[in-house]
Amino acid sequence: MGVIVESQTGLFHLQSSGMSYILQIVDGYPAHVYWGSKLKHRVPMEGLLIHTPEKAGLDRLPQEYPQYGSGDFRNPAYQVELEDGTRITELKYEGYRIIKGKPALTGLPAVYTEDEAEADTLELELRDAYSGLKVVLLYTVFAERNVIVRSARLINGGDRKLRLRRALSASVDYSGEREWEIVYLSGAWAREGNVTRRPLARGETRIDSKRGMSSHQFNPFAALVAPDTTEFRGEAYGFSLVYSGSFEAGAEVDSFGSARFSIGVNSFDFAWLLSPGESFQTPEAVMVYSGQGLGDMSRTYHRLYRTRLCRGRYRDEERPILVNNWEATYFNFNADKLVEIAEEGAKLGIELFVLDDGWFGKRDSDNSSLGDWIEDRRKLPGGLADVAQRINKLGLKFGLWFEPEMISPDSELYRRHPDWCLHVPGRRRSEARWQLVLDYTRKEVRDYIYDSLAAIFASVPVSYVKWDMNRALTEIGSAMLPPERQAETAHRYVLGLYELLERITAGFPHILFESCSSGGGRFDPGMLYYMPQTWTSDNTDAVERLKIQYGTSLVYPVSAIGAHVSAVPNHQVGRMTPLEFRGDVAMSGNFGYELDLTKFTDEEKETVKRQVAAYKQIRGLVQKGDLYRLKSPFEGNESAWMFVSEDKETALVYYFQVMAVPNAPRRSLRLAGLDPDLEYEVRSGTSEAAFIHGGDRLMQVGLPLAYRQKDYESGWFRLQALKTHKD
Incomplete structure (x- = not known):
């Protein structure tokens, strides 16, 4: 396993325990040969080597990093403008290097190894x-994961300036006529994570964001699948971009x-000037192969991204159960009200209280004070430290909301x-939610935000931070960049954000940071x-969350998915759902509450106590177990998923029925x-009554489900192996 090189044929075979990725140097061009289930390496690899039709040109060559202008008329992976205005370059192979492990990417987030034996990296120059x-093409193959991680580093090795106009992270050519479907996540604010699947036809199919953020509308992920691919069968090729x-x-x-x-990075409104000796590193694309359906692809992503x-x-720690005051009070609160909610939370077993928007400046609505990260003494007479200490004395940790980019x-x-702020001289400054975007390309701006937050973290016992971003970028320009670099602003903004996040998370490692962008507007690797x-x-809303959480799990681990119980009628859709149903949906993620606990009846408080106690027992499995999606909310009235421990000895099953069905058939x-x-010993929820079922029967025949003629019905089951392999 690792990287096998055949110098006589120019072939490179990247091999993991279950996957092969093969490329070949053809007439100086890196060409794509194969990506799929693992192949044994036989020398020579006859039958796989590429032979293009005579005089067919580059338009018929399956390339690894294609260019435009020399005979390939498809979309290129990169494009460069020279000082004379011409845009023709022709990359030819110069050599290679193999590195044990996986090198970090300067200034960019990336997956990593903890031991160099986990992976090998091939660099093609x-x-x-x-x-x-x-151009250096980087390929990392993990020994025990069906994962290829790709990126490109573009270097000006000449004596004149170059301008990048396109610099993608990865390009893969699939040769031969073949039926494909594409799967991706689409949506909008409050309805993120919709699974979209449609056939590929002749021509282009494209998803993107031009918003300066990964966006609610499309996630930086897509998969190519065979038409007969399901959750459990068929081939899937996933592409996920580590970029925000x-x-x-x-x-x-x-x-x-x-x-x-x-x-890769959107080439629309993008350019990057490279002076002699300068380089540009693309974000990395994480590519996953599955021969066993979308579910196996998802679990590969989950394990990689989680660990x-x-x-x-907090990568490996169980996450705390929290209560957030936002939907309980919005901007209308004082210190005593916050402590009152926390007191109820302490009685119910909740572990963390989060103070959301409205604690700073003169923030009585969302039309002022962003940037003034000074506590509002009208609401908090004793300051943040006082309210945090009062909450700590109740046994709860204290968390705080910020929107530091606005x-x-x-x-x-x-x-x-x-x-x-980001702006262009002489143009209007478009406000959204009465706010503008800070220019994170500027070091003095980032330093101000760091100093403001660090001062609070040094004086207040903050254990959790919700980092919000509530609008997209407009008038994308910087007062500090020269004219020839204005098209670099959007990418430089992201690099500035990453620099600040690295600095602040390294400086305060005890704080659990949660990302937010009006919800899922920047849910990305x-x-x-x-x-x-x-x-x-x-x-x-619990019904909508079935879709949102199901779709998000296509690529992101449950340990990353924040999920809360809120009040009814729901504040977004007005729906009335039972507390038990809301709890079961939210317990399928990082669990919490977002409502006024003081308004609960005694019966509701008892329900919450049971939910909190149950989640403390199961959260390790929910957050770290393997997720299996059993029924899709996009396909019917029912949803179901389950979590299985690595040793397969413990499992949790969640089942949801949205609407009651008259004269319903027997179900399993x-x-x-x-x-x-x-x-397996099977118990329903917290019940002590148990039934014994074989693993084969549960998977082939099914778990019998009792029917209740009731809307918004849910339930969960605990499975424990009676006799383990250790026995």
Whole structure:
């Protein structure tokens, strides 16, 4: 396993325990040969080597990092403008290097190894003789994961300036006519994570964001699948971009039926000036192969992102159960009200209280004070430290909301520094939610935010931070960049954000950071590198959350999915659902409450006590177990999923029925991921009554489900192997 090189044929075989990725140097061009289930390496690899039709040109060659202008008329992976205005470059192979482990990417988040034996990295060096442009293609293959991680480093090795106009992270050509479907996540605010699946036809299929953030509308992820691929069967090829800004991803099917998939920083409104000796590193694309359906692809992403993308002490720690005051009070609160909610939370077993928006400046609504990170003594007479200490004495940790990337025109900061926002001279400054975006390309802006937050963290016992971003970027320009670099602003903003996040998370490692962008507007691998969980959606309705959490799990681990119980009628859709149903949905993620606990009846408080106690017993499995999606909320009235321990001896099953069905048939739920040779003791929820079922029966026949003629019905089951392999 690792990287096998055949110098006589120019072939490179990247091999993991279950996957092969093969490329070949053809006439100086890196060409794609194969990506799929593991192949034994036989020398020579006859039958796999590429032989293009005579005089067919580059348009028929399946390439690894294609260019435009020399005979390939499909979308290129890169494009460079020379000082004379021409845009023709031709990269040819120069050499290679193999590195044990996986090198970090300067200034960018990336998956990593803890032991160099986990992976091998191949670097292919390409060069354009005329301009001096060099490109290093990086391929990391993990020994025990069906994962290829790709990126590119573009270097100006000439003596004149070059301007990048396109620099994608990865491009894969699938040769031969073949039927494909594309799967991706689409949506909008409050309805993120919708699973979209449709056939690829001749021409282009593209998803992207031009918003300066990965966006609610499209996630930086897509998968190519065979038409017969399901959750449990068939081939799936996943592409996930470790980036938090504007991106593009798409497939192009040519006249011969061959498909080219590419992903990277959005080339729309992008340029990057490279002076001699300078380089540009693309974000990395994490590519996953599965021969056993979308579910296996997802679990590969989950394990990788949970353990080799997320970092810090909370990567492996169980996450606390929290109560957030936002939907309980909005901006209308004082210190005593906050402590009153926390007191109820302490009685119910909750572990963390989070103070959301409204604690700073003169923030009585969302039209002022962003940037003025000074506590509001009208609401908090004793300051943040006082309210935090009062809450700590109750046995709860204290968390705090920030929106550090934004500035309100009605703020002291804006009055002092009106040029600190992203803007273009002479153009209007478009406000969204009465706010503008700080220019994170500027070091003095980042330093101000760091100093403001660090001062609070040094004086207040903050254990958790919710880092919000409530609007997209407009008028994307910087007062500090020269004219020839203005098109670099959007990417430089993301690099500045990453620099600040690295600094602040390293400086305060005891704080659990949660990313938020009006919910899931920036739920991406780039943010997970710094913050191991994300507020998945501002929509807390349990029925809508079935779809949102199901779709998000296509690529992101449950340990990253924030999920809360909120009040009814729901504040986003007005729906009335039972507390038990809301709890079961929220317990399928990082669990918490977002409501006024003081308004609960005694009966509701007892329900919450049971939910909190139950989640403390199961959260290790929920947050770290293998997820199996059993029934899709996008396909019917029912949803179901389950979590299975690595040793397959413990499992949890969740089942949801949205609406009651008259004269319903008998039902059973076929499980997955169990050991067919083990017997399992099955209990419904916290009940002590148990039934014994074999793993084979549970997976082939199914778990019998009792029917209740009731809307918004849910239930969960605990499975424990009676006799383990250790016995």
